[in-house]
Structure formats: C-alpha cells, structure tokens
C-alpha cells in the first residue's frame with residue numbers, strides 16, 4: 319500500500335473525467351483508487367470500496383491475479399452487473415518490484431455495444447454452462463461468495479483468504495467440525511490461477527491406513543496381486559496443476575505423513591511398482607479440527623510436515639463464537655431446505671431464534687443446517703416453532719451455560735452420536751443417504767456406528 323499512498327489526488331486529475339472505468343489496486347489486491355465513473359457503474363463509493371480487497375467489490379475481477387503473476391491482460395471479457403465489458407489490466411512496477419495493478423474497463427458506443435452485447439451474452443451463457451460442468455467435474459461446487467457471514471471475525475478470515483488465494487503458498491485451515499473448512503478450501507482454489515484445474519479432496523480419516531498410499535500415489539499395472547489392469551492414478555496425480563485438499567490431516571497415519579512430506583518437498587511422486595519418480599505441480603490446502611501441536615507432543619504428528627503445511631493458517635471460528643452469523647445463516651438454510659423439499663415455511667418463531675443464539679452448536683454450520691432440515695420436516699405451519707426443533711435442542715441443558723461445564727470431548731461425542739441416530743432415522747437406515755446428510759464418508763460412518771454401538 320505504501321507505494322501507492324498519496325496518489326489519489328494525481329489519479330483524480332488523470333482519470334476523474336475519463337469515460338472509462340479505472341481501478342488501481344496495491345500489491346495485495348487491495349483497492350487504492352477508483353474513478354467516479356466506476357463508482358457510478360458499480361453503485362458504490364470510495365468509502366465502501368477503497369481499502370477492501372478487489373474481489374469483494376468487483377465481480378469476476380482478475381486484478382489480484384495480475385498482481386500475483388505480474389503479467390498484463392489485454393482486452394479481456396469481463397461480466398459485470400449484467401453486461402460483458404472489455405477490460406485491460408496492467409501490473410505496475412517500481413524499481414523492478416510489483417507495487418500494484420491498474421485496470422481499465424472500456425465502454426463502446428452504446429447502441430453498437432448493446433447489439434454486440436446481446437450476441438456475446440448468448441455465447442458467454444453457453445460458455446458459462448460448460449464452465450459449470452467443468453467445475454463440477456473438477457470437484458468444486460463452492461466459491462468464497464457462498465461463505466455467508468456478517469461477523470467481523472469471519473469477514474477478516476475471508477479478507478485474508480482472498481489475499482493469499484492467488485499465490486501457491488500452502489494453507490492450513492483450522493476449525494471445529496462443520497465450520498466451513500472445505501468451503502474455504504474450494505473458495506481458495508476458485509480464486510487462484512488453478513481454478514480451471516482439478517480440486518481433489520482426500521479425506522485422510524476416511525481411507526483405511528493400508529489403502530491410503532495407493533489412493534494418494536496410485537499404482538502401476540502388476541504392482542501387486544489384484545492390481546487393476548493399466549494401474550490406477552493416485553489423488554496427487556489427479557490433482558496435478560490443481561489443488562489437493564488434505565482434509566482431517568491430523569488423522570493421517572505416521573508412515574503416510576513421511577511420504578506426503580517427501581512429495582511436498584521434492585515435487586514428485588513414485589506410484590507403487592513404478593520405475594522412477596514423476597514430477598508434480600500441486601498446491602496443498604490442508605484442514606484439521608485437531609490440535610496438531612498436541613499431536614506433535616505425543617509423536618502422532620510429524621513436526622517437519624507440520625511446518626511444511628502450516629505456512630499460512632486460518633482458524634475458522636466456531637459458530638457459537640460468532641452469534642451475529644446465526645440469523646443470516648438460519649435464513650439462508652431455511653430457504654435452501656424449503657426449496658429442496660418444496661415446503662412453504664418462511665420464518666422462525668422468535669423463541670426459536672433465541673434458542674439458536676443460546677445453543678452451543680458443537681457441529682457448527684452443518685449442525686445448524688441439519689437442525690433446520692429436521693424442523694422443516696416436523697413443522698406444520700408456515701413458521702418454525704420451538705416444538706419443531708430436534709430433541710437435543712429442546713433440552714435446556716444443551717442450550718448455553720451448563721453444557722460448557724461438561725468435558726468438551728463428552729459434549730462432542732454426545733452430539734455426534736445424536737446426529738448419527740437422527741440421520742439414520744431420517745434416511746430410514748439407508749447408510750448412503752445418512753452419509754450424505756451428515757456430510758461424511760462411508761467408512762467414517764461405519765467407524766462411528768461401531769464406536770457408539772448403534773448397529
């Protein structure tokens with residue numbers, strides 16, 4: 319930011335009366351200047367835009383990527399506020415260092431543009447539908463815009479995630495179960511240069527230890543008896559050029575940790591039965607809900623791997639610590655669930671919202687969504703009542719105060735068991751459906767069913 323300070327006055331003279339839209343960002347992608355024309359077009363103002371990350375203010379912008387790559391982009395098509403515009407973006411250098419970027423969004427003669435825009439719109443809509451299909455095939459369905467929040471804590475995490483998204487730095491996402499770590503991992507990938515390449519998720523807790531290696535690194539034909547003809551690519555190969563998301567990394571067996579570290583350090587893998595190593599280019603995003611520092615003390619997690627994946631870490635706050643987000647998320651989840659179930663329920667009784675605000679949400683946003691889904695099933699009127707909430711929510715002990723006096727482990731275990739019982743009930747014992755409701759893998763569900771003696 320310091321290089322661009324004091325430039326506002328000069329920029330206003332230069333670009334103030336220009337018919338085109340101008341934006342300048344600093345080396346972190348933070349807006350330092352926009353001209354009046356751009357504010358008008360976006361319906362915003364200097365006080366709302368300057369100082370914010372450019373992705374928060376301008377749709378489909380690539381300014382942060384230009385700063386990261388240092389490469390200009392000429393006559394790029396950009397969809398803003400219902401129109402396709404032509405954007406030029408150039409990096410700004412000072413003494414050989416990037417200090418920011420300047421973007422120019424061009425308008426054409428209105429009539430000519432309107433005609434061309436219609437034609438382009440049709441083509442671009444078609445392209446967009448293909449892009450969506452590619453994204454689905456690539457394994458992402460979320461972007462950072464899907465992470466709803468109003469709380470300052472979450473807004474700060476989002477701001478920081480945006481800042482590092484365009485670089486290749488390894489990111490560790492921490493937070494309790496259901497806080498949105500996977501959503502953030504996908505958001506990071508979508509904001510990066512790798513967005514059109516694969517996003518591959520590995521649930522380190524769900525793959526049995528003895529299969530983890532072949533799942534991660536693949537194998538060659540004939541590597542062992544029972545190996546598939548033609549071999550099988552591992553998750554790392556599938557993620558080549560893209561992002562690999564190592565979920566629940568704290569649950570990864572020690573011997574696999576050694577191998578992962580080698581891959582990350584040397585940028586190559588050696589599939590089982592292969593003649594030699596293969597070069598790879600993957601960005602690593604890991605997530606954990608376990609205290610890795612504690613696991614290191616008990617030698618369950620390797621220190622060298624910890625430092626390798628923990629270059630930058632973000633902690634996503636638990637829902638109970640950001641109550642401001644609860645009304646917004648509840649409303650959104652209600653709309654999502656009622657749309658899916660085709661039921662007309664439009665609001666929550668005030669007592670329900672109060673209960674939500676006082677409840678501890680050990681399963682965080684996922685539990686909120688499941689709770690709302692369960693109550694939509696039970697509700698008879700157009701408003702969700704206290705009596706429509708699942709049993710655990712009706713239990714006063716679960717709502718605020720007292721539960722915190724119980725050991726957290728016990729509370730989490732009780733909530734987990736309750737959620738599984740509920741999901742199995744809702745899914746009529748159909749385990750695949752219960753997995754989908756809970757958002758966990760099959761082997762994870764089987765382990766938990768055994769653990770809590772629910773078979």
Ligand SMILES: Nc1ncnc2c1ncn2[C@@H]1O[C@H](COP(=O)(O)OP(=O)(O)OP(=O)(O)O)[C@@H](O)[C@H]1O
Nearest residue numbers: 464465466494495496497498499500501607683684
């Ligand atoms: N801020 C948010 N806005 C909207 N939806 C959210 C938000 N945070 C989480 N969700 C939703 O909550 C659910 C759980 O999120 P997600 O799977 O990303 O959590 P997680 O932290 O990765 O969980 P786990 O540690 O159990 O794997 C998802 O359906 C996700 O879309």
